[in-house]
Amino acid sequence: EDQVTQSPEALRLQEGESSSLNCSYTVSGLRGLFWYRQDPGKGPEFLFTLYSAGEEKEKERLKATLTKKESFLHITAPKPEDSATYLCAVQAASNTGKLIFGQGTTLQVKP
Amino acid sequence: NAGVTQTPKFRVLKTGQSMTLLCAQDMNHEYMYWYRQDPGMGLRLIHYSVGEGTTAKGEVPDGYNVSRLKKQNFLLGLESAAPSQTSVYFCASSYGASGGWKNEQFFGPGTRLTVL
Numbered sequence: 001e002d003q004v005t006q007s008p009e010a011l012r013l014q015e016g017e018s019s020s021l022n023c024s025y026t027v028s029g030l031r032g033l034f035w036y037r038q039d040p041g042k043g044p045e046f047l048f049t050l051y052s053a054g055e056e057k058e059k060e061r062l063k064a065t066l067t068k069k070e071s072f073l074h075i076t077a078p079k080p081e082d083s084a085t086y087l088c089a090v091q092a093a094s095n096t097g098k099l100i101f102g103q104g105t106t107l108q109v110k111p
Numbered sequence: 112n113a114g115v116t117q118t119p120k121f122r123v124l125k126t127g128q129s130m131t132l133l134c135a136q137d138m139n140h141e142y143m144y145w146y147r148q149d150p151g152m153g154l155r156l157i158h159y160s161v162g163e164g165t166t167a168k169g170e171v172p173d174g175y176n177v178s179r180l181k182k183q184n185f186l187l188g189l190e191s192a193a194p195s196q197t198s199v200y201f202c203a204s205s206y207g208a209s210g211g212w213k214n215e216q217f218f219g220p221g222t223r224l225t226v227l
Contacts, residue, residue, distance in 0.1 A: 032214050043115075043201050043218035044154070087154070091214060097142045097161060097205065098169065099216060101154040 002027045002092050006102035013078055013109050021073040021086055021105045029093030033071050035064050036087040038104070044087055078109045112137050115219035117202050123225045124192045132187040132222050134202030141207045143185040144169075144216060145177060147198040154201065160185055161207075192226045199223050 005024045013019055025033065032051050036044035048057045050066040057064050061082060063074040073086055085106045089099040118133040134143065144159040156169030160179040174196060176188045185204075189196060203216040 034215060036218075041221075043203075043220050046215045046217060049215055089154075097144075097159060097207070097214075098156055099144075099154075103151065103153040 002090065002100050004088055004090055004100050004102035006086075006088050006105050008105060009103070010106045011108070013075075013107065015079055015109055015111050016077045018074070018076045018078070020075070021088075021107070023071040023073070023088030023102055024069060025071070025088075025090045026069075027090045027092045027100070031091040031093045033066055034089045034091070034099065035071070035073055036089065038085045038087055047086075075107070078107075080109045080111050083107055083109045114138065115202055115204055115217055117200075117219040117222050119222060120220065121223050123227065124189075125227050126193060128192050129188070129190050130192065130224075131189075132200055132202075132224075134185045134187070134204075134219060135183055136185075136202075136204040136217075137183065138204060138217065139182070140204035140217075141182075142205045142216075143179065144203045144205075145175070145185065145187045146201045146203065147171065148201060148221075149198050157187065157200075194226045197224060197226045 003026050007022045032049050035047040038044045048064040053068045055066050061076050065072045085104045087104045089101040115136045145157040146154045148154050155171050158177040160166050163182040166177045178186045200222045202219040205216045
C-alpha cells in the first residue's frame with residue numbers, strides 16, 4: 001500500500017536556526033514527490049516537485065532533496081514568515097493523477 | 112487569472128440536508144480533484160476527474176457524488192449530510208497525469224463545512 005509519513009509533527013525554531021523536515025514514503029513506482037506549504041485557513045500552495053533520487057530543488061530559504069525512500073525539506077536561517085504547515089505528497093506511477101499526502105509538519109519560527 | 116475558486120467558503124448544514132460545492136478553474140486544466148482535510152488525517156481524495164464528462168472514485172467516496180459537465184467546473188454533492196462529513200473541503204486541478212513538470216496540483220482556498 002502506498003504510504004507517506006512526515007516527521008516531526010510539529011517543529012519550533014528560533015529565527016535563524018536551520019533544520020530539516022522529513023518525508024518517508026513507500027510507493028509502487030514513484031512518478032513524483034511534491035512539497036506544499038499551507039497557511040492557516042488557506043489551501044495548500046505548491047513549492048517543489050522531485051522526480052528521481054538525487055534531485056534537489058531550491059527556493060529562497062527552502063531546499064528539497066530526494067532519495068529512494070525519503071525526501072527532506074531543509075530550511076536555512078528561517079524567518080517568522082516561514083511558519084506554516086508543510087505537506088509532502090507522492091504520485092505513484094500506477095495511480096494516474098492522484099496524490100497521497102502525509103499528515104504534515106507544522107513549523108513555528110519565533111523571532 | 113483567478114486560479115482555482117470555491118463556493119461557498121463556509122456552510123452549516125443540519126443532518127440530512129443536501130448541498131453542492133462548486134469548484135471552478137481558469138487554467139484550462141484537464142484533471143480536477145476533491146479532497147477533504149481533517150485534523151490528524153491529512154488530505155484525503157474523495158473523487159476526481161480526468162476530463163470533461165468523466166469522474167472516478169478516490170479514497171473516501173462514500174456519501175458524496177460529483178459531476179464534471181464543463182471542463183472548468185467540478186461539483187461535489189452531499190445528498191444527505193452527516194456529522195461525519197464535517198470537514199474542510201479543497202478542490203484542486205492539474206494539467207494532467209502524464210508528462211513531468213505539469214503534474215503539480217493547484218488548490219483552491221477551501222470550503223469549511225459543519226454538519227450539526
